[in-house]
Amino acid sequence: MDLISNLTLGFATAGTPENLLFCLIGVILGTLIGVLPGIGATATIAMLLPITFQLEPVSSLIMLAGIYYGAQYGGSTTAILINMPGESSSAVTAIDGYQMARKGKAGTALAVAALGSFFAGTVATLLVAIFAPPLTIIALKFGAAEYFSLMLLGLVSAIALAHGSILKALAMVVLGLLLGMVGTDIYTGTPRFTFGITAYADGLNFVALAVGVFGIAEILKNLEGDQDRSVLTTKLGSLWPSRLDLRRMVAPMLRGTALGSALGILPGGGAILASFASYTVEKRLSKTPEEFGHGAIEGVAGPESANNAGAQTSFIPLLTLGIPANPVMALMVGAMIIQGVVPGPNVAAEQPALFWGIIASMWIGNLMLIVLNLPLIGLWVKLLKVPYHILFPVIMAFCSIGVYSVNVNVYDLYAVAGFGLMGYVLMKLRCEPAPLLLGFVLGPMLEENLRRAMILGRGDPTTFLTRPISATLLVMTLIVLVVVLLPQVRKKRAEVFSESD
């Protein structure tokens, strides 16, 4: 069988002592830098990328892939421990992960995240190896109309991210969409809402927004009343997930993996939706949806699996078409070109060792990640015992460096302060930041694809309904809207008569 011989070649390439070492270094470095508060995967990779340029092509890419997984896991760790997500995906993990940490279950949350990621990574890697070419064909069927409908579906799902008022959640989504509009309009070149500051011409920096509305707002909240409290509200519980915890995470993990794998294939931003979508699904299917937002284990297991599966399958467009699906992939393309490997549709045929080596190293990287991180959980959790008044100045220093290093743009730092204030005020008003973040990442894509679909469809709005994939997605949007809204409305009615939380 081809697959067997290909995988053998892959493991032979990735399994040389040298490449294993680089993979390990990548995973370690990615984790160590990514775990620094305020420094997410994007910043980590931007910082570590130049190190990989000096290596052989295969080693360089293997190490970069290791950094990528390590940084992602490191990012989830800070999201769980101190509510400081550096990526849109870990923003979802932060919702319930941080609440688990406050309840003394940080170890469980971290272990669940690691196990879920590993499982999802293994399955998605296999998918990449077996189905990459046919999946690419499906991905190419997605045009502007399809992406618009998909984004709409994602937005509707965002309602489930909130555990408080649904109206406020919707308002936060819309506010996020508006913040996403800041920057130069790509169709006309008109600067929008930039206050004449050229530094914001490419839009507001996501890392600045996430660090501000999640991390800094949380720090301010903890400093309220001049008596800083620690992150922990109860005693530190067991480090490891209990048998019950494990049983509870199986189904969300499976569903998250399926969702993430499917969405990750789409190069136009599907992977971004993966963790959000998984959270919505889990909350809908849960028998105890009221636990979500207060430390539900499913709210960590599902999104983390979805996220890692999506991260894996988003390699498919890169490997089969040579087209990067996200900024991290763009960095990998850059690394390939610098190594003299120009990625394109023929990479698999012309450079089989490289192609299969990367696929094999994906799995090896995930394996190393879990072997490395499970023992480290105890160490990370101890961080929670550091007195808060020592922890937060350190966080501020790291997140200043992290935000600055993404684009070397000092205005991003001013934005952090602004978003910190905004996030704090909104938190005081009981508005939750996660829907805002989803709106922010989806806003530009929603508008871009809407306008592009109208241009390509010659101004005919029925283009969304006459294209079958788009129409299907729109029908799904309607169904989700009904399914999500109905119980909320009923609950709201009940709440008016009883006591609110």
Added chain:
Amino acid sequence: MNTINKTDAVAGILFILIGLAFGAQSLGMELGTSLRMGPGYFPLVLAGILILLGGCILASSFKSIDEEMTAHAWRGMMFILPAPIFFGLTVRGLGFVPSIFFTTLIAALASLKMKPLAALLLSVGVTIFCTLVFSYALGLPFRRFGPWLSFLGM
């Protein structure tokens, strides 16, 4: 139960104001038509929805119970928020090392529990760690000591 939920009322008004601000700016841009949207079209629609949602939140505030608001973190805001701004203003001029030192020090002042000496020690520690990791080990292209300090002969 005819009290006003102040939290919701303020939130509603805030969303309406933000919506108005974005809406007013959008009107200054080319709107285009539904079929050929200009840069102002989509933001204007969003601003309208935000105003509408703000209105609903405001309206609902009259029907629910008031909730107590926790204390405000004035001291936190006074020191935490300026920290990244200070870093942005000085990282190029002063250079990475002094800039990160003062950034940490400013942030440390936000807590009353932090004694001056402890804050100083913490800032020195963070500075050394960050300089070793980011500047030396990772080789990030930050100048350690910037042009403002050139009179010191560095």
Added chain:
Amino acid sequence: MAFTLKFAGALAGSVLLASAAMAQGYPDRSISMVVPFAAGGPTDTVARLVAEKMSADLGQQVIVENVGGAGGTLGAGNVAAAEADGYTILLHHIGMATSATLYRNLAYKPLEAFEYVGLVTEVPMTIVARKDFEPADMAALVTYVKANADTLTMANAGIGAASHLCGMLFMQALEAPIVTVPYKGTGPAMTDLLGGQVDLMCDQTTNTTEQIKGGTIKGYAVTSPARLDIFPDLPTVGEAGLGSMEVGIWHGVYAPKGTPAEAVERLTASLQVALADPGIATAMAELGTAPSPAADVTPAALQAKLEGEIARWKPIIEAAGVYAD
């Protein structure tokens, strides 16, 4: 391992630096080469290739610093405002010339804010279409586009991008007002071309070579004055009677105005050494381009190029009426 090596090297370097700072001439510390685009892009690739070879020649690290944003004007603005001590330089492409017209309120004057070091390379462009596009060759394409202009769509990677500039030239040369579909970057634009969602594009060989070779898109012509070795079958635009479309994405190295003459001279000399390196030629050939000939790696050649290109693009951009500010 790379980590520890780098760490040790940096430590050793800084110790050496301190002791030798006064004794040696320029450069006595590392030089920051600003690339006004994100890491991993085609310009960044060129910069990293050049920086590596220049480091070897100068005996000091040339560190690439990516300051992306606003079509390259943020990074260029940073360098224009940087200290003119020879330790901050800029590697920019054709955007240096087009931004002079595309951005009506630039923070710097492109012709006055910089010292010139030299040209680096000129990347040719290719006219491409989705793989099932009807016309069989360039001649057929010209007739087809002229006849069906109002039903066709042409992708570009955003205002001011190479594909946008080439697209403007294409429409101007054919007098065909094709519907333009902008994207955020080359990746999404290429994806839609591969998927057949749009009809045409004109982009750098860096982005199109592998796709044309793989048969996933159709190549029609190259915009260079002569045919390219990698595509002997593709005619030049000149052969197709569209001589006005000849265009290349040229890259140049600049220093802030007022940089000492000896520093600029040293940089030019080093750039010439770097570009003469056989390794660079091989790496650039992979991308469908070549290092600029030594005669062009001079301040005078770069200045002439910039002045000529600003004059060339001004009327084209003004006629299109699209600005990026």
